[in-house]
Amino acid sequence: MVDGADRTPTTGAGPEAVALIETVAGRCRTCYQCVRECPAKAIRIIDGQAEVLPERCIGCGNCVRECTQHAKVPVSAVSQVEEMLRTAGRVAAILAPSFPAEFTEVDHHTLVGMLRQLGFALVSEVGFGADLVAREYRRLLDRYDGCKYIATSCPAITFYVEQYHPELVPALAPIVSPMMAEARVVKALHGQDLPVVFVGPCLAKRREAASRNLDGEVDLAITFAELRELFARAGIGPEGVAPSQFDPPHAGMGAIFPVSRGLLQAADIEEDLVSSEVISAGGRQDFVEAIDEFDGGDMEARLLEVLCCNGCIMGAGMTTQEPLYSRRRSVGRYVRTRTGEVSRRAWRADMARFADLDLSRRFEAQDQRLRMPSREELRAILARMGKHRPEDELNCGACGYDSCVEHAIAVHTGLAESEMCLPYTIEQLHSTVSELHTSHEELASAQEALMQSEKLASMGQLAAGIAHEINNPLGVVLMYAHLLLEDAPDGAESREDLATIVGEADRCKRIVAGLLDFARQNEVVRAPVDVADLVQRTMANLPPPDGIGVEVRREAVETTAELDRDQFVQLLTNLVTNAYTAMADGDQLTVTVADGDEAIVLEVEDTGTGIATEHLERVFDPFFTTKQIGKGTGLGLAVTYGIVKMHRGDIHCRSNADASAGPTGTTFTVTLPRTGEA
Numbered sequence: 001m002v003d004g005a006d007r008t009p010t011t012g013a014g015p016e017a018v019a020l021i022e023t024v025a026g027r028c029r030t031c032y033q034c035v036r037e038c039p040a041k042a043i044r045i046i047d048g049q050a051e052v053l054p055e056r057c058i059g060c061g062n063c064v065r066e067c068t069q070h071a072k073v074p075v076s077a078v079s080q081v082e083e084m085l086r087t088a089g090r091v092a093a094i095l096a097p098s099f100p101a102e103f104t105e106v107d108h109h110t111l112v113g114m115l116r117q118l119g120f121a122l123v124s125e126v127g128f129g130a131d132l133v134a135r136e137y138r139r140l141l142d143r144y145d146g147c148k149y150i151a152t153s154c155p156a157i158t159f160y161v162e163q164y165h166p167e168l169v170p171a172l173a174p175i176v177s178p179m180m181a182e183a184r185v186v187k188a189l190h191g192q193d194l195p196v197v198f199v200g201p202c203l204a205k206r207r208e209a210a211s212r213n214l215d216g217e218v219d220l221a222i223t224f225a226e227l228r229e230l231f232a233r234a235g236i237g238p239e240g241v242a243p244s245q246f247d248p249p250h251a252g253m254g255a256i257f258p259v260s261r262g263l264l265q266a267a268d269i270e271e272d273l274v275s276s277e278v279i280s281a282g283g284r285q286d287f288v289e290a291i292d293e294f295d296g297g298d299m300e301a302r303l304l305e306v307l308c309c310n311g312c313i314m315g316a317g318m319t320t321q322e323p324l325y326s327r328r329r330s331v332g333r334y335v336r337t338r339t340g341e342v343s344r345r346a347w348r349a350d351m352a353r354f355a356d357l358d359l360s361r362r363f364e365a366q367d368q369r370l371r372m373p374s375r376e377e378l379r380a381i382l383a384r385m386g387k388h389r390p391e392d393e394l395n396c397g398a399c400g401y402d403s404c405v406e407h408a409i410a411v412h413t414g415l416a417e418s419e420m421c422l423p424y425t426i427e428q429l430h431s432t433v434s435e436l437h438t439s440h441e442e443l444a445s446a447q448e449a450l451m452q453s454e455k456l457a458s459m460g461q462l463a464a465g466i467a468h469e470i471n472n473p474l475g476v477v478l479m480y481a482h483l484l485l486e487d488a489p490d491g492a493e494s495r496e497d498l499a500t501i502v503g504e505a506d507r508c509k510r511i512v513a514g515l516l517d518f519a520r521q522n523e524v525v526r527a528p529v530d531v532a533d534l535v536q537r538t539m540a541n542l543p544p545p546d547g548i549g550v551e552v553r554r555e556a557v558e559t560t561a562e563l564d565r566d567q568f569v570q571l572l573t574n575l576v577t578n579a580y581t582a583m584a585d586g587d588q589l590t591v592t593v594a595d596g597d598e599a600i601v602l603e604v605e606d607t608g609t610g611i612a613t614e615h616l617e618r619v620f621d622p623f624f625t626t627k628q629i630g631k632g633t634g635l636g637l638a639v640t641y642g643i644v645k646m647h648r649g650d651i652h653c654r655s656n657a658d659a660s661a662g663p664t665g666t667t668f669t670v671t672l673p674r675t676g677e678a
Contacts (some may be wrong), residue, residue, distance in 0.1 A: 017054040018207040019075050019296050025049070032420060034072055035400025036065035038649060039288050039308075040160060040368075043400070043605035044415045053415075056368050058159040058306045061316020062284055074203055074317065077222050078229050085119035088195045091394055092122035094182045094218075096131060096200030097251065098258035101313040101327035102224040102320050102332035108334065114236050115199075122190060123244070126200070127184030127251025131351060134254055136175045136359050141269065141278075141303060144329035149173040149303050150294065152265055155208035156308035157287065159365060165295050166365035173303075176361045178216075178257055180203060183217045184357060185249065191301035193217045199227050201258070204308070213362050223317025250342045251348035255335045258312035259328050263305055276300055282307040282520060343576065373412040381408040386424040398422035445650075469514050478505040493592030524564045524646045531568075531600050532559035532593045538572050539591060547585030555594040556601075561674040566670075567643045574636040575604040575668050578644025582608030582666065599649070602670040610657030610664040619653055647672050 015106040028117065035041070042056035043063065049071040049310055052072065061392065063072040093115050097455060103111050114121045140149065152158050152173045161168050169427035175185070183196045188623050198221040222230075231237070256262040261280045264271055268585045279301040281290040282350050283649070288304045293299045309315055320327065325497055373381065382404060393404040401407040419425055432466035481502045488495040532554045544550050549600040572591075579589050592603040620641040644651040649672040656664050 001612055008313065017053045019052075019070050020054040020057055020059050020062075020203045020206060022069050022075050023049065023051055023114070023433040024073060029071070030420075032071075032398070033066050033068070034399035035420075036397065037062040037066045037284060037318050038102070038400075039284055040164060041370075041410065043399075045420060048417075048419075052113070055165070056208075058156045058163065058308070058511065059207050059426060060160075060284070061203045062204070065314045074223060074225070075205065076226060078081075078218055078226050078233070079224060080220055081226070081230060082233070082254050083199065084195055090121040090190075091119065091195045091197060092124065092186050093197050093199055094124050094126050094179065094186060095246075096130075096179070096202075096258065096312065096314045097127040097255045098124065098201045098315065098327075098331065099199075099224070100330045101258070101322070102201065102318055104320065104330055105429065107243075108236045108338075109245060110238045110241055111245040112246055113174040113241040113534070114231060114238065117236050117241055118230060118234055122186065122194075122247050124182060124247045124249075125251045125255070126129075126178050126198070128249045128350065129180070129185060130254030130257035130266060131179035131252045131347075132181045132185070132254075132264075132354060132359060133175060133178050133261060134257070135351070137173070137263065138267045139271060139301070140175070142303060147363070148294070148299075148301065150291070151263060151303060151305040152177075152256070152361075152363070153177050153202040153305075154307045154309075154312075157204070157291075157306055159207065160308070160547065161206060161291065162286075162363055162366045165291055166367045166369075168295055169363050169365045171294070172363045174360050174362065177208065178223070178254065179208070180214060180217055180361070181357075181359055184359070185354060187217065188354070188357065188545065197222065199224065201312050201557060202315045203316050205504070213364065221316075225317055225319045225525075228319060228441065240512045245535045248346075248425075249353075250347060251338065252342070252344075252347045252351075253335070254562070255338060255488035256331065259331055260311040261305070262311070269303070278303045278305065281303045282348075283310045284308070292574065317432065368412045370409050371457065373411050377412060378405070378408055381411050381418065384418045385411075385421040386427060387421075387639035390655075392422055396423060415527075447484060447643045460594040470508075474508055475510060478502070478509060481505050488577050524540050524676075525563060526562040528560055529563045529565050529568065530559055531563070532556065533601070534565065534568060535572065535591060535593055535602070539576070540567050542573060542576050542580075544589065545580055545583075547582050547587075548580065549588045551588065551590045552591040553590065555592055557595060559593055559600065561672060562676050563672060564643075567646070571640050571643045572604075572668065574640045578636060579604060579606040579608060579666070580607060582610075584608070593664070596671050598675075599671045599673050602672070603667060604670075605665065605667040607665040610666055611655040616653060644670055644672070648676075649673060 003422065028049045030045075030050075032050070034050050034052075035043045035045070039060060039062070040056055040058045042053050042058070044051045044053050050063075061074070064074060075259050095111075095115070099448070100108070106114075112123045130153075137151065150157070150169055150171050150173060152163060152175055155177060158172055161172055164211050179198050179200070183198070184594065186196055187194055196218050198209065200221070201224055202221075203223065205218075209216075209218035209221040218370065225508040256265055260282045261271065263269075264278065264280060269278055277300075279299065281287055281289065281304070287308055290299075290304060290306050294301075294304050298394050310324060311328070313331060314324060322330075333475075381390075384391070385404065385408065387404050387408075395403045399407045399416065399422065401410060401416070404421070407416055408423065411418055481498060485495065485498040485502055488498055536552055539550065539552055576589070576591070583589065587607045589607075590603075590605045591603075592605070593604065596602040622638040641651060649670060651671075652669045654669075655666040656662055658664070
């Protein structure tokens with residue numbers, strides 16, 4: 001019997017840290033489904049891997065059921081059972097009443113025979129313990145003392161209350177579960193030293209069996225899945241097994257216990273929807289809400305009968321893939337069969353025999369509620385997740401927590417990582433992709449500049465050698481050509497030929513001078529220069545051809561920069577000269593000085609013929625020119641490119657030579673840092 005007078009909870013040192021579930025390394029795919037489905041939030045994420053914390057776990061098994069990657073598996077006790085059967089002599093197996101929903105391929109006589117062949121000396125059904133427990137709940141309600149109770153048949157529920165609603169521990173009905181009731185019956189009949197193994201659908205039963213408040217009355221609890229493994233390892237199947245009956249006492253309506261509201265039916269307690277004195281609930285979401293309402297005082301029920309699953313037939317220790325109502329049908333069919341087999345008179349006698357059996361137990365508060373961070377700590381954690389304003393808190397649940405604040409609290413207590421926030425992670429990914437794109441573009445630009453520099457360096461070495469060898473003999477040819485031209489009388493036939501020689505020799509001299517300028521590795525001698533003023537002065541010395549307009553614009557507020565004055569003049573001269581040669585009567589040249597990011601920007605834009613698209617990539621190559629033969633050396637832009645790079649700047653060209661695509665013309669944009677350190 002149960003003494004319900006003492007409702008004072010025992011305060012323990014902490015929950016029994018019984019490891020029920022382990023993570024298979026490498027299978028966890030950071031979907032956070034287990035976090036989302038865990039009502040106790042007993043999952044800790046470390047480096048993207050989900051780990052079940054034994055001290056927080058209530059054994060509901062939701063993580064095992066919901067993990068599609070099978071990364072969460074129950075801790076096996078198969079070897080412990082095998083050792084117990086080998087060394088302990090007589091061992092009793094007590095079978096949960098949900099077994100008909102699991103072992104649909106055999107009848108209960110064959111299943112009992114298989115258990116006996118496995119080595120169990122006694123096999124009894126927990127359904128009788130459920131009968132005793134149901135009677136105690138009937139008595140508890142009949143002697144109503146004004147107290148409200150939460151049924152304690154489901155160990156996952158009692159652990160949840162003890163750990164996450166410790167203030168409700170006094171409301172836990174002081175009645176053992178059917179498993180513990182059956183264990184006390186078996187020990188009362190066969191001796192207190194008889195080892196007892198519970199076999200059922202529930203992971204939480206193992207922790208219940210190890211509870212310090214129950215004195216090891218059940219030595220070990222295993223699941224139906226583990227029983228199947230034991231059969232397989234022992235080579236035991238239904239073929240050739242001698243059918244056997246359960247050891248008495250036999251179950252009555254307690255066999256319906258594993259079905260939702262089975263306790264109420266077994267105890268002949270009506271869930272009156274009008275009076276609401278008894279309320280039943282089950283399942284991950286409903287049981288949490290029911291207990292929250294009970295805790296808030298919004299529930300008038302005298303008894304809250306609540307299960308963690310939708311009936312024990314849906315426990316995580318089941319292997320069957322049958323849907324809920326097929327499982328219920330299997331249990332119902334078994335109960336009908338047993339009703340015809342079991343003597344009602346014998347059952348009443350057994351119930352009377354154990355009328356005074358102590359079915360009481362105590363519970364203890366084992367507070368595992370998360371410590372709330374301060375407002376400043378919470379704000380800092382939310383900021384790390386990109387939640388700077390209330391509207392940033394999407395509460396999408398992708399992290400496994402119902403709200404961003406709950407996620408932040410979990411981060412504060414070490415259960416979660418800020419990277420679990422999917423919207424923030426996606427935003428960071430977009431930012432990273434953008435940065436990588438920018439970096440890729442910069443790398444491509446740097447690679448192009450490096451290739452161009454290597455090309456210029458190679459050509460510079462070649463040009464220097466050629467210019468050095470050609471310069472002296474060319475000077476001699478040029479000198480004698482001029483002497484012969486001066487000595488030739490006017491009208492002489494040779495005078496025109498000598499003039500041609502002098503002209504071509506002069507052109508060769510200019511080419512050699514260009515080669516020497518290109519090959520010369522001058523150092524940049526920086527000094528503060530007013531770029532706008534220097535552009536004005538240089539343009540004054542570069543008068544345009546007839547019919548071409550010139551405009552100099554100053555769009556920069558501050559036009560001072562540290563540059564090499566002479567090299568900048570050469571750079572501008574090369575660009576303007578090239579522009580003049582590409583323009584005709586009526587075209588316009590615009591030279592603009594503008595501000596950049598810690599830089600000065602020079603833009604030379606013409607409305608000339610433009611550069612063909614296929615030539616744009618080669619405009620800075622040495623000796624490449626689109627001018628007519630004899631009109632250019634192809635070194636001007638190569639020298640300009642070298643000057644820009646020696647100033648650690650950039651030069652870009654955009655051009656259109658197709659009149660059908662829009663106005664033709666070319667624009668060179670030069671960006672030079674204002675200081676040498678930039």
